[in-house]
Amino acid sequence: MKKSFFKIILPAFAILMAISLSFATTSEEVASPAYYDHPVLGAQPVPGGSDCPQTGTIECMYGEFPIYADEGLSIKLFIRN
Template sequence: MPGEDRKPVKKSRSLIFKTHIMKSKVFKTILPAFAILLAISLSFATEATNSSQIGYYNDPSIPGIQQVLGGVDCPDHGEVSCEFNGFQVYADQALTIKLYERE
C-alpha cells in the first residue's frame, strides 16, 4: 500500500557466499581464457599486414651494395625518395628501381 513501510529482504549468508564464489570462478577462469583466445586471434589477424620488401642502397664508405636490415615499406612510385641513413633505397641489387615514401 502507498503509506506502508517495507522491510528490507535479508538474504541468507549461504546465498551471498555462493553468489560470491560463482562470480570469482567466472573471473578467475573464463575471463583469462577469453583474453588469451582474443590475443591469439588478433595475432593471426595482424600477421598479414606486416609485409615488407628488401631494400638496397650504396654506401660509398662500405664496399658493395648493402641490404636494408628489416626490410622497407616503400612503394616503387611516388614523389619523395625513400632513404636509409641518408642514402636512396632501391628495390633491386642493380640499383635501377628507386623506392619512394608512402603518402
C-alpha cells in the same frame, strides 16, 4: 570405456588444442627487401626491409642513402604520399 574415450574425449582435446594454438600465431606483414648503395661496400641490404612504393616524388632514404627495390640499384623507392 575405451570407445567412449576415443569418441568423446579425444575430439574434445583436439578442438581445445586447436583453439589454444591459434592464439600463438601472429599476423604481421613482412617488409619487402630493400638495398642502398654504400660508397665502399657497394649494394647493401636495408635491415628490416622497406615498405616504400616504387612511385612517388620524395625518395625513401636509409640514413643519407636512397634505397632501391633490387640489388642492381635500378628501381628507386619513394615515400608514400
